[in-house]
Amino acid sequence: MTTYIIRRLLMMVPVMLLVTMVLFALREATPGDPAVVAIGLETDLNRDEYQETLRRVRALYDLDKPLPLQYALWVGRAFTGDLGRSYRSNQPVREAIVERMAVTMELGMASLILSWIIAIPAGVIAAKNRNKIQDVLANFFGLLGLSVPNIWLAFVLILLFSVKLGWFPPSGYVPFSKDPLDNIKSLMLPVITLGTSAAAGLMRLTRSALLEVIGQDYMRTAQAKGLRARVVLWRHGMRNAMIPIVTLIGLELGGLLGGAFIMEQIFSLPGMGKLAVDAIYARDYPIVQGVLLLATLMYLFANFAVDLVYGVLDPRIRYG
């Protein structure tokens, strides 16, 4: 097991290196001189002073060094947690991300949990009542959920619950430490939007995974042994159906992260996504680089966790 974990972690190294190379290459492909971006347009410096400032800024951000060295410096520092400084505010990138990470994590986790609460029972009920009304309804709402654009659903919810009913704020964020109730209220609409759309795919998969298991011999054996239907369904059925479900949860995290970025924009939540999109417009590349690097790392670790969960679900899977 330990060997497996170490090997699996080592396998992530080339992928992360590839990610850093892509992000670095993209910065190089960005038109314009980053040092000019960093100084900004409004300066009252004369020509010589401007050139001198350019030189100092280049040195500050390592832009005067050869490209391979710049890359090595950036990766080396990123490894120690130093992601450089913003071109605009000169704030350390790590600090800017840490300030906003909690919002994105809270939004993402709450949406993920909501999608489980909806999808897994709905998928089980649909599979248990195959081709009956429950199944048809579940399929109908599943397809609906897959097809509703997040951005649209968000605005329908705002119109209904903020504008018409006034139950939840249409935008803004209240930290949990400040007021737990307002915190939940401020995240309610984005979490419903993301959670329900993530639930649709998960429900469809739960249903089909369970349907595949229900026909198996060991299910009939369990029934024949006289086990209660509930035990047969959950201990014998769901446990075997969980592998594809858990895999999809890992893969969906990427979609959820992307969705969270869009929700943060719609609901003006000060999260990582808002930080990144604002930085794209401001051409503040160190921030963009930092957020994307961290987002990819989070995604990789989530899928690593999924691989470990396989062994818990199915002891026949041996890590060796």
Added chain:
Amino acid sequence: MTVSAESVLQEVAAPPNVRAAGLRRFVTTFHRHLLGMIGAVMLALVLVSAVFAPWIAPYDPVKIDPINLLEPPSGAHLLGTDGLGRDVFSRIVYGTRISLYSGFIVVSISMVLGTVIGLVAGYVGGFVDSLLMRCMDALLAFPGLILALAITAALGPSLTNALLAIAILSLPGAARIVRGETLSLRERDFVTAERVIGGGGSRIIFRHILPNTLAPVIVIASLRVGGAVLVETGLSFLGLGVQPPTPSWGSMVNEGARFLERAPWIAMASGGAIFITVLGANFVGDAVRDILDPRLRGQ
């Protein structure tokens, strides 16, 4: 020996008339699939508006009309006007072009390249196979929308760049399935028979293996269209896709968001257009899967 090998080929490799019969059977089965037919009609409507946009749209989609700002839906403006007085209905009609283009680009690039990679990996095997499949695994490690964001951040907001990124990230799906099918097809009798009568690698791949991998590829392709349209709307919504004044549904939802209380019809109508298109694509995708590949049901 030669004779029996040829008869095996005749039987299994599906000569053109057998394939035509297969297509006819597909069409008849599809006709009986209610949701599939509803989806096909919805998609057909979208396709017609894309092709005949100049004839269907009553107004010029980018023409600004300062007198009629934020007009509610009426006889003159079916879906009202936006913040610049432009006709929302005409903009939606033209917007179908961007959405269909996005769906087409992403799906066709990822399916064609993915199939080629899968065929080569599965047929050649060995080192080439492991190399290609490890590259596919690495692609799976990137969260899609986030890489598209990175690319638009660097190369400037451009729909084509973002779509290319998404297409490349969707390669592994098709590549893995085609590789799996190729591995098993490679060992089948009709391939051995082709080898016995002297058929070369390219003939085996194109005449015997490729046609037999098409069904699962068509199934994934049809299931992917809706997702591709959604990704485009997401990027355009963030202002990183199509640039104004070109009408795109995602950017229309974004513009409509600013007038959500005064003029909800802008965001609602453009969002509804996305919804109808994606729902139609998903109906068709589900139907194609039900008919061609019962094993994938529910995915």
